[in-house]
Amino acid sequence: MHNSAMKKRIAKAKAVDSVMTKLFYLIGSFFLVFLLVLAGYIIVKGILGFYPELLTFSSKGIGNQFFNTIYLVFLSLVISVPLGVAAGIYMAEYSRDGKFLTFLRICIESLSSLPSIVVGLFGYLVFILLTGAKWNLMAGALAVSILSLPLITTTTEDAIRSLPKGFKEGSMALGATKWRTISKVLLPACLPRIATGVILAAGRGFGEAAALLYTAGQSTIINWSNWDVTSSTCPLNPFRPGETLSLHIWAMRTEGSLNPNAPAIANFSAAVLVIMVLAFSLLARITARRISKKSGGQI
Amino acid sequence: MDTTKNIKFNVQSLNLFYGDFQALKDISFTIYENEITALIGPSGCGKSTFLKTLNRMNDLEPNVTLHGSIQLDSQDINKDMDAIELRKRVSMVFQQPNPFPKSVYENVAYGPRINGIRKKAQLDEIVEHSLRQAAIWEEVKDRLHKSALGLSGGQQQRLCIARTLALEPEVILMDEPTSALDPISTMKIEDLASELKKNYTIVIVTHNMQQASRISDRTAFFLLGNLVEYDTTIKLFSQPSDKKTEEYITGRFG
Numbered sequence: 001m002h003n004s005a006m007k008k009r010i011a012k013a014k015a016v017d018s019v020m021t022k023l024f025y026l027i028g029s030f031f032l033v034f035l036l037v038l039a040g041y042i043i044v045k046g047i048l049g050f051y052p053e054l055l056t057f058s059s060k061g062i063g064n065q066f067f068n069t070i071y072l073v074f075l076s077l078v079i080s081v082p083l084g085v086a087a088g089i090y091m092a093e094y095s096r097d098g099k100f101l102t103f104l105r106i107c108i109e110s111l112s113s114l115p116s117i118v119v120g121l122f123g124y125l126v127f128i129l130l131t132g133a134k135w136n137l138m139a140g141a142l143a144v145s146i147l148s149l150p151l152i153t154t155t156t157e158d159a160i161r162s163l164p165k166g167f168k169e170g171s172m173a174l175g176a177t178k179w180r181t182i183s184k185v186l187l188p189a190c191l192p193r194i195a196t197g198v199i200l201a202a203g204r205g206f207g208e209a210a211a212l213l214y215t216a217g218q219s220t221i222i223n224w225s226n227w228d229v230t231s232s233t234c235p236l237n238p239f240r241p242g243e244t245l246s247l248h249i250w251a252m253r254t255e256g257s258l259n260p261n262a263p264a265i266a267n268f269s270a271a272v273l274v275i276m277v278l279a280f281s282l283l284a285r286i287t288a289r290r291i292s293k294k295s296g297g298q299i
Numbered sequence: 300m301d302t303t304k305n306i307k308f309n310v311q312s313l314n315l316f317y318g319d320f321q322a323l324k325d326i327s328f329t330i331y332e333n334e335i336t337a338l339i340g341p342s343g344c345g346k347s348t349f350l351k352t353l354n355r356m357n358d359l360e361p362n363v364t365l366h367g368s369i370q371l372d373s374q375d376i377n378k379d380m381d382a383i384e385l386r387k388r389v390s391m392v393f394q395q396p397n398p399f400p401k402s403v404y405e406n407v408a409y410g411p412r413i414n415g416i417r418k419k420a421q422l423d424e425i426v427e428h429s430l431r432q433a434a435i436w437e438e439v440k441d442r443l444h445k446s447a448l449g450l451s452g453g454q455q456q457r458l459c460i461a462r463t464l465a466l467e468p469e470v471i472l473m474d475e476p477t478s479a480l481d482p483i484s485t486m487k488i489e490d491l492a493s494e495l496k497k498n499y500t501i502v503i504v505t506h507n508m509q510q511a512s513r514i515s516d517r518t519a520f521f522l523l524g525n526l527v528e529y530d531t532t533i534k535l536f537s538q539p540s541d542k543k544t545e546e547y548i549t550g551r552f553g
């Protein structure tokens with residue numbers, strides 16, 4: 001009697017377990033299919049409208065926008081990664097729990113949910129109007145950094161806090177200073193997770209349009225044989241205007257639609273953008289994994 | 300007590316509070332050089348807390364207040380010494396093995412690198428020597444550059460001991476180092492401790508009465524934050540002077 005009740009209960013638990021397993025597989029595969037279809041659709045559509053001129057670095061192609069996008073993401077990461085990681089370290093290891101930290105958290109959370117057009121207009125006000133500069137890539141990169149800073153800060157803080165207490169204790173018990181413990185043990189141990197934060201932050205840079213509208217601007221006038229960085233037509237000058245791919249897509253879908261090729265340009269730009277984001281994510285992950293594996297952080 | 304031995308630690312009227320809770324109550328005793336001192340007592344009586352005061356690991360915890368004095372070689376560790384310097388001399392092996400997420404080699408080389416040793420040949424030598432001392436060299440010599448996280452629990456614990464030895468401290472604090480280990484690894488670590496006391500002073504927390512009586516020279520019995528009895532291990536286990544000690548070591552409570 002007792003035995004059969006037990007058997008029944010086990011059978012029921014097993015049934016629930018198998019239903020839940022299937023359910024999660026289903027949800028998982030749904031998202032996978034959804035992503036594949038979406039990315040596939042964008043890429044295929046982009047390729048279908050392809051013509052060689054698109055690849056040129058001229059006003060007819062998207063080469064300049066491609067370069068601007070990479071350069072802007074690079075600039076914004078150069079600003080936001082060190083600052084964000086430093087802020088995350090501060091919040092996890094140096095700040096004391098209390099009112100100030102709570103206040104800081106609220107600030108960071110609010111910052112991360114700011115609409116990007118607001119950040120764009122703020123950037124326009126501060127980096128363009130106040131400085132009296134023209135639209136430029138650096139202003140765009142700063143605006144994007146405002147958006148990505150909270151992401152990097154919180155991922156770094158969470159990553160450090162979630163490490164086992166033993167890493168820190170073990171290092172301190174050997175007479176290491178706090179900074180040494182952080183830089184030699186804690187940070188390398190959470191590198192893969194910080195990489196996720198950087199990927200998300202870069203994603204914002206790749207995809208951002210509203211925040212760049214009035215900061216990085218919508219024009220690109222560069223001369224690929226001019227390598228004098230102080231000149232406003234040098235590709236590497238960060239203080240020149242530079243339209244990114246996502247802004248270009250938006251432009252081609254609105255005012256640029258007088259151009260008969262606009263839909264094809266927009267579609268192809270979208271495909272390139274999707275591939276860029278995927279390639280960047282893969283690269284960042286592989287690099288983080290490789291570093292962590294090489295140092296023995298992973299089995 | 301024995302006066303031929305040098306005093307390593309001299310603890311006087313030590314009181315420790317976590318917030319309002321008093322975890323150590325007026326502890327006074329001496330730990331001798333080149334001896335193994337065992338700390339025993341029921342769970343929650345303050346053994347780990349006491350051990351941590353010896354190398355100021357309790358500095359890492361918020362809300363800890365400490366009164367009284369702890370002297371290492373006649374120097375007050377809280378007043379006259381820097382915590383970083385202290386921990387190089389008095390190092391700790393934890394209850395849970397906690398290797399760093401680095402290679403076996405880098406784990407052991409961590410301490411020497413802190414001390415400024417950079418030369419590869421010298422590091423290689425220290426790493427091998429420490430791993431041999433900790434009786435784990437044969438098991439890891441072919442995987443020195445693989446992650447330490449892939450080792451078994453017992454191997455990890457011995458690696459952590461090697462990591463401490465590489466630093467060449469004067470005192471090694473061990474908090475239940477064998478509680479997660481099988482009898483063979485336990486025996487290896489006990490043998491190691493007995494071997495090490497020639498050159499080091501060892502303080503070991505243990506829940507295992509046999510272990511305390513097998514390896515230690517002196518034993519301290521803690522109860523609810525008090526040091527109830529402290530004597531040579533032989534005396535404490537054969538003729539305890541306190542009723543509570545007797546009850547505890549014979550397993551009648553705790």
Ligand SMILES: Nc1ncnc2c1ncn2[C@@H]1O[C@H](COP(=O)(O)OP(=O)(O)OP(=O)(O)O)[C@@H](O)[C@H]1O
Binds near residue numbers: 340343345347349
């Ligand atoms: N960080 C802390 N904050 C507050 N109370 C603490 C803290 N650490 C320990 N305590 C308390 O202090 C007392 C002594 O703890 P301790 O860890 O020293 O015991 P122990 O003798 O090592 O026990 P065990 O044998 O279980 O490891 C316990 O009552 C514990 O709850």
Ligand SMILES: [Mg+2]
Binds near residue numbers: 346348
């Ligand atoms: Mg303990």
